[in-house]
Amino acid sequence: xxxxxxxxxxRNLMNRSTRSYLCGWSPFLCGLIAxxxxxxxxxxxxxxxxxxxxxxxxxxxxxxxxxxxxxxxxLVPFIFSLIRAGRNGIKLxxxxxNRRLFVTLFMPVLIGGMMCIAMCTAKTGMYEWxxxxxxxxxxxxxxxxxxxxxxxxxxxxLILILIGLAACFLRQYALVLxxxxxxxxxxxxxxxxxxxxxx
Amino acid sequence: MAEQNPISLDGxxxxxxxxxxxxxxSVLAANDSYDFVSLRQMLGVTDGNLTTHLRxxxxxxxxxxxxxxxxxxxxxxxxxxxxxxxxxxxxITALSKLLNI
Numbered sequence: 237x238x239x240x241x242x243x244x245x246x247r248n249l250m251n252r253s254t255r256s257y258l259c260g261w262s263p264f265l266c267g268l269i270a271x272x273x274x275x276x277x278x279x280x281x282x283x284x285x286x287x288x289x290x291x292x293x294x295x296x297x298x299x300x301x302x303x304x305x306x307x308x309x310x311l312v313p314f315i316f317s318l319i320r321a322g323r324n325g326i327k328l329x330x331x332x333x334n335r336r337l338f339v340t341l342f343m344p345v346l347i348g349g350m351m352c353i354a355m356c357t358a359k360t361g362m363y364e365w366x367x368x369x370x371x372x373x374x375x376x377x378x379x380x381x382x383x384x385x386x387x388x389x390x391x392x393x394l395i396l397i398l399i400g401l402a403a404c405f406l407r408q409y410a411l412v413l414x415x416x417x418x419x420x421x422x423x424x425x426x427x428x429x430x431x432x433x434x435x
Numbered sequence: 436m437a438e439q440n441p442i443s444l445d446g447x448x449x450x451x452x453x454x455x456x457x458x459x460x461s462v463l464a465a466n467d468s469y470d471f472v473s474l475r476q477m478l479g480v481t482d483g484n485l486t487t488h489l490r491x492x493x494x495x496x497x498x499x500x501x502x503x504x505x506x507x508x509x510x511x512x513x514x515x516x517x518x519x520x521x522x523x524x525x526x527i528t529a530l531s532k533l534l535n536i
Contacts (some may be wrong), residue, residue, distance in 0.1 A: 239530040249458055250465035251479050
């Protein structure tokens with residue numbers, strides 16, 4: 237075999253064969269953060285309703301809680317994974333496989349996120365649709381992720397999509413369903429992975 | 436410092452001239468361990484073919500295997516040895532040197 241071709245093939249095989257291992261603690265932590273964020277928003281809306289005369293939806297505090305939840309939800313598992321990878325001597329590389337994972341997850345999530353921002357700026361109240369959009373797009377992303385990572389990811393993906401569709405119709409319960417989806421599904425799937433990896 | 440001959444073939448391993456053996460080493464170098472079935476799918480070869488090449492690599496001491504049962508199914512997983520890794524690295528270095536002549 238020609239040396240150039242052999243090297244090309246070695247690189248290709250090494251990239252293709254590398255598996256991504258999912259750690260259960262990341263979804264678990266994500267879920268706890270989502271639960272905290274969702275319940276905080278619920279509390280905020282509840283107290284706004286209790287104050288007669290307050291003009292409806294407490295936009296600013298909810299946005300702050302939402303930004304905090306998103307930031308922590310990405311940062312905490314990321315830092316946690318970095319620490320764990322370092323301790324186990326795993327090198328994190330942005331190889332072809334990881335790049336594909338990244339695009340598969342974040343493309344639908346970013347598009348859904350843009351839609352949510354657009355809904356926030358709409359003059360007529362579109363707020364009640366936001367949890368449904370988030371759940372559906374995130375569910376689709378997770379479902380597709382199952383094809384290039386852990387195959388069992390398709391179950392939480394499907395459940396998120398179903399909860400998202402339910403939230404489309406039962407809009408008065410949208411927030412509860414959001415907490416159930418982002419909090420519950422993450423925590424349950426994370427726990428499943430943790431127990432599975434222990435054998 | 437020893438002067439290196441740019442066209443020396445130091446590290447070139449005849450055992451890796453075969454495409455499948457080189458493929459096995461590439462996969463095992465990138466992963467902690469890999470089971471037989473996944474290895475076969477990754478390389479697109481037949482059972483018998485892969486077994487022969489794996490045995491050759493094992494005899495050379497480049498690859499170690501662990502046989503175990505998952506439920507009732509036998510499962511053999513392979514991993515690269517220290518010796519195998521250094522031979523593989525040396526081979527790649529030799530190949531890149533050949534390219535740069």
